[in-house]
Amino acid sequence: MPMLWLLLLPLASLLRSATSGGNTSCAQATCGNLTIGYPFSLAGAQPLYCGYPVFDLTCDAGLGRAYLSRTFRDRLFHVVDISYAKNSMVTAIAGDGGCPVPDFNVSASLALFPFKISAANKRLVFFYDCHVPSELRLPRSCGNRTMGTYISGLWNGVDSLQPGVSRNCVSVSVPVRGAMEPPRQHYEQLISDGFLLDLPPPLGDCDGCRRVHGECRLLDRLSFQCFCPDGKLCPSFAQSNSTTHPDRGNFKLKIIGTGIATALLSLIVLSIVCMVHNVRRKRKRSASLDGLTIDGGSPLASPKKEFTLAGSLLTHIFTYEELDEATDRFSDTRVLGSGGFGTVYKGILRDRSVVAVKRLYKNSYKSVEQFENEVDILSRLRHPNLVAFYGCTSSQGSCCRDLLLAYEFVPNGTLADHLHCGGEAPLLAWPTRLSIAVEVAAALAYLHARQVVHRDVKTSNILLDEEFHVKLADFGLSRLFAPDATHVSTAPQGTPGYVDPAYHHRYQLTDKSDVYSFGVVLVELVSSRPAVDMARDGADVNLACMAVRMIQCCEIDRLVDLRLGYGSAASETVKTVDLVAEVAFRCLQPEQDVRPCISEVLDVLREAHQRMMEKADCAARDAELLKESRDDSPDSVMHQWISPATTYNHST
Template sequence: MFVGSETEKKRLSKAGKVGIALGVILPSILIIGLLLLFFKRRRSFSREFQTRNTYADHSSNPDVEGGSVYFGIPLFSYKELEEATSRFDLNKQVGDGGFGTVYYGKLHDGREVAVKRLYEHNYRRVEQFMNEVQILTRLRHKNLVSLYGCTSRTSRELLLVYEYIPNGTVASHLHGESAKPGLLPWSTRMKIAVETASALAYLHATDIIHRDVKTNNILLDYSYCVKVADFGLSRLFPNDVTHVSTAPQGTPGYVDPEYYQCYQLTSKSDVYSFGVVLIELISSKPAVDMNRDKDEINLSNLAIKKIQEGSLVELVDPCLGFDSDNEVKRMVVSVAELAFQCLQRDKELRPSMEKVLEMLLRIESGKHEPEHLEVVDAGHGVSNVNSQQPQPSISPEWDQIVLLKNVKPPSSPITVTDSWESESTTPNVSS
């Protein structure tokens, strides 16, 4: 009886020790496994970047940044770009965005360039860097800024090298440091609208959404030709889906209210932002102005309000000759009608960028007339821009306010000159 009891005690003691050992070893193995998985995933992006850089001929140059090619574009060395920008001199800074600062530079071969310097060299910025490189290298359009090259992933900093566009942004000419009365006549603004729409329609046709359309991203050369820039927020759009779900990004005052609310990105998000750009071209006012009344801080809100009141004339920049030139008045009213369509709250009620471009070309050529040419002018009654001409027939494209067939129109006016109350069109709220 004593012997059996002693044996039982030894067996239990041994089992207890095994249990304790397993209790210590198994959690340790689990923790080590999780740590290995974490570091493996952290390094996966770096390895992917390396494998994608199949174009680089490292043997051709001991400095893999210089003289090599990545995604079909040249790789610049950090040293060369540092020298080109005078060590990133603050006096050479020409732009500042959500993902990087842009500097003017001059390369050894004499080319003037804009060097975009990403803020941080971390996973997020490398991903953004690769995104922009991949998108820009596949695009060819006269109204899109060209990418000359970039630094390699091993560079001290991530840098993108663009063609330099010397005449600033549309924003600076409309309501910024370069703004002067009469500097941008309506004909030039119409040209800017058409060329910007052409660039965006091209992007959408290649399944790319810009996501940050604004006048600060529309550059001008000395002939006032447009170069749409800053694809840092661009998103490749899969062909087999209706939208991409993502957290709202972009610039307050331009963000699609439906995108902001539902986190659903579509090409119609760019259309909304372009509608704000059209209103800026008409009014010379910024998209957001905290000095305006509370319900007019967003330009889209102000525009809709003036449209509702039938007071478009109060929105138009007085320097455009709206009251003295019937042809200007015809085009401004037509563009305002188109902008109103772009600013519809429901994305399904907005036209596509292809349709927007088509209508702008018709307006510019004189082949399109506003549906109603009466414009309410506060203090001057009602005027008609073509009082001596018969009322033209309405084009088939405009027989529905939404420019879409088989869609019930919202409670909104037939044109921008009608007084109305709308429950369906609400501008976005800046944050």
């Protein structure tokens, strides 16, 4: 099967559109003294396709440091050096100004995936909560703990326990490149010097691409392409590769001919297999056969889709035991919420990272489809307003009946919790609501630019962090479009109250379906009312219908949540609320072609938010100036001239 992948990958690359960002340059970027290029990409300076999706770095211009982006903790590892020739890099644990000793085993940290700790490193061991011999004791304590350290040998070697150190000690280990003696006096320097990481084998001949003045890019499904400066595929790249050794031309022609013949034969075999698989799949859907049951009596058949080449670079594979332990055996006390396909639990991994674990319901064919779909789509995406996907369990093995996915933990609940839970949550101020609207629109614009339709945009899928920044979640119903497709014909799916009526009637899913759902979210932000409420009368059960009617009748004041102070608030608040209601009205139009695209909606909301923030800043400055003028006024000394005969009423 791996050989088949290698044969089919070039053919698939030629058949797929090579446009992903137009002429956006993949020229090498810098961060401090570090030069960043393929297979790495620098967030904000280079598009994601300039390198592997999980090789993206973020730069702190002030410190001149580049950090691994996909980490459980912010700025956990910083990149010291990259050796493109040796396919390796040096990474160090970023200190936080407190105790320099890490509180986790580096080898167990998922933040380094898919990099591999080099066997050339040595193992620096820290231990505590036991007797610490004086010759191993650190000069200062960390976290009120007396700690010791020693070098135990090579990273992949057998650990050697130092004399006087008990096996009952709590310990953490850090890979280091050197062995400065004694380590207890040089441990901070050893950690800051970093350790060596081996990179996965590179995809494509990037050096050959650069020799013809091309740019290396990695498109969807890890297809390497060489682009010329004009933004088109470099024809000279393939020619130069084929004419490097003219004396071997005949031999290479034979290899190419054999490869093409093998590939065509493989395609024929694969087509037959797919046809048989589709027939069996339809039969499996119509009748609960071969392990698929409703009552849970028989095991669920393993998903057919496996994550081979894509999985090795994009998706971390957890063991079932890891996530089972992290969620305390899926304890009811760890439940964060439940949806149509499963339950979400709070999990704490062995390196103390906090994650959200979605456990899809057993024995549901739809769960298998959702699992595969969500892994496939989320592995491609990276955006600050999308929930980060950390990995999943394998779809094979004895524990395959439980399909588990791990995401970043977002602690502040959902937008629905804050809008519809009455007095249980503090009222969201209008500037915060407007900021949330902007960030949701930004996330959808990012998805639509990559031909992804979310299909289940709703307030309960919008997570909020401690600072009320948005993390859009739940991609189980999402669909990936072909670059030239205008719609996908499929049965309507989604949540009542949010489903696009045109999609419901015509069975045609487009990006405008997300725009309609987002319009409902905007109305919820303005009104604090749920999308569907059976306590409302007639057509007003559906919030979208009620909002369209009220806006048409110029009754926005009846729609707006009175607690936002719409009637008595500053004129800028009234203007922005009216503007958001107008945008929602346009998004909720029954015909898809009449609705604006999400990028247009985003521009309008950003402008409104920026104007409101500028007005707020001006008001704050005016208040400060007024306070200063009062402090400097002669009135401030009048108290010492008050007549002693003056009387005061102390009753208040």
